[in-house]
Amino acid sequence: MLGNSVAQDLRDVMVDSLTSLTRQGLNIAVLVSDSTSTAKIAPFKQEFPDRLINVGIAEQSLIGTAAGMALGGFVAVTANAAPFLVHRANEQVKNDVCYSNSNVKLMGLNAGVCYGPLASTHHAIDDVSIMRGFGNILIFTPSDGIEARQVFAYALNYVGPVYIRMDSAKLPNIHDEGYIFRPGQPDILRLGNDITIIAMGSTAHEAVAAGKLLQEDGISADIISLPSIRPLEPSKIVESLCKTSLAITVEEHSQHGGIGSLVSEIIAEHGIQCRLKRLGFPEGKFAVSGPRDEMRKHIGIDAASVARTAKEMIK
Template identity: 40%
Template sequence: MNATLDAKLYDCRDAFAETLERLGEQDERIVVVVNDSVGSSKVGGFKKKFPDRLINVGIAEQNMVGVGAGLANAGFIPFVCAAACFLTGRALEQIKADVAYSNTNVKLVGISSGMAYGALGPTHHSIEDFAWTRAIANLTVIAPADPTETSQVIDMAAKTPGPMFLRLSRMGVPEVHDKGYNFELGKAATLREGKDITLIANGVLVTKALEAASLLAKDGIDARVLNMATVKPIDKAAIIKAARETGAIVTAEEHSTHGGLGSAIAEVVVENAPVQMRILGVPGVFAPTGEAPWLLEHFGLTAQGIYEAAKSLKTHD
């Protein structure tokens, strides 16, 4: 499908919150665990509807994840919601041992991921979470791109047993998927067909990749665009097909270039269908001070940045 970009911007947390409230009404096992992050996770509505099922552990992330694992043991389906930086950074060993290794039905929801916290600085940025979480066995990692996909991912997470890390942003994004979109776990969504190069992104970068494809089209370069929402398990077939059919790949993510989406794709490419790649992200540095959109510009995580990376690959043909 070729998505058309709606100009209106949405905060995916709203779709997350609405879906969670709907699920909460349908299934009493759905509970929410937070670290004083009711507001930032937008679960105030859930709290109002189901006050007993909103467990606020206070500012204590290790305990928050452990409590989530315990609630799963007791038969509940906990959505453990916190700023992605603290959830993954502070409680990584609990994520590994209590959730992934123990195989508990815990849904870890990393809110305001990437550089969404902007000028609050690198302590609040979560640009390592893909690398950390995808290195842990038995942990599904997903970063939805828009409200439609966010809602479907949350719905799927509630109904699919097993440990998951769901990475949400607070940055405004347009709807990139059609109304008829159907998220499939572990499957890339082809948002634009193309034969000359493939642009692969997830989260807030998907819309930039689509815009970059439009810029490339003006230069006569027909770019395929894949939304790789599921980072783990990665859609190997779609990557191999893209490499073989288009001969070059540019990846873009709101994450470090070390160990994230680009790395995951490169691992598949080098073993199966080696082609040249450009991996766009934060190049192994702590970000300077700046608001989130400015930081994306600064690191070339824009339509123009993706376009230029694609052009540089095509001129090497």
């Protein structure tokens, strides 16, 4: 389902969702770690100043405080950069949120290599891997504003831990207004017969563009986005892999622990005869520093590289 070309920053959608649901009576408290500008949270702060808590640059305290707010009856939402949320507060996320089943929603802003030239200290290419390693936390990766709005609505009304991986780029819609987000369900963006291309988050746009390039050469691809990493019902993925016997995963993430690993597990557990090529940052490597589009091209997850890889696999 391809929508219009209106581009939206998912953080704007997040703030609008937080504000709207708070107006409707949801008992939301937003916590930041000196990340008010990163979260673009000013509109929420202006309307609900007593519901925004800034703990300063102290991510462990951020998560501990959020867990405490949840125990006090709030829907606690943390809004800060994914690399610092996931790494600095790793133990608190594991124990205070996941193990304790706290009603905390973790917004992983600027995930992947959104920070570009700021290099590996600011890159989050292992966040999905780390979160998948934790028990008792849902993991969502919206790809555009239409999907993100529904993801936020579900996550904020769900009682329990949630991690949402978010991009900072303005993304055009790849869905129309009739799209319905269903937790656990893969999102079939395009149907084909020759190869399956599976992506998550903003790389779904690269996958869709690659599908169009392949179509020009007479190659049809199943294009699948995974907005819901956990939960995940694999039947649609299994059906596609059995149909095409060739698959590519596309992610701005390490090849280890992300959707490349996830699809590999599905292939192994279901005994599928399928050749898989995982595209992403090589396992055991840090992301290089530089403009984001150049990094995507460097590791082969831009649309042209994905299409080229698909052609090579088919040949």
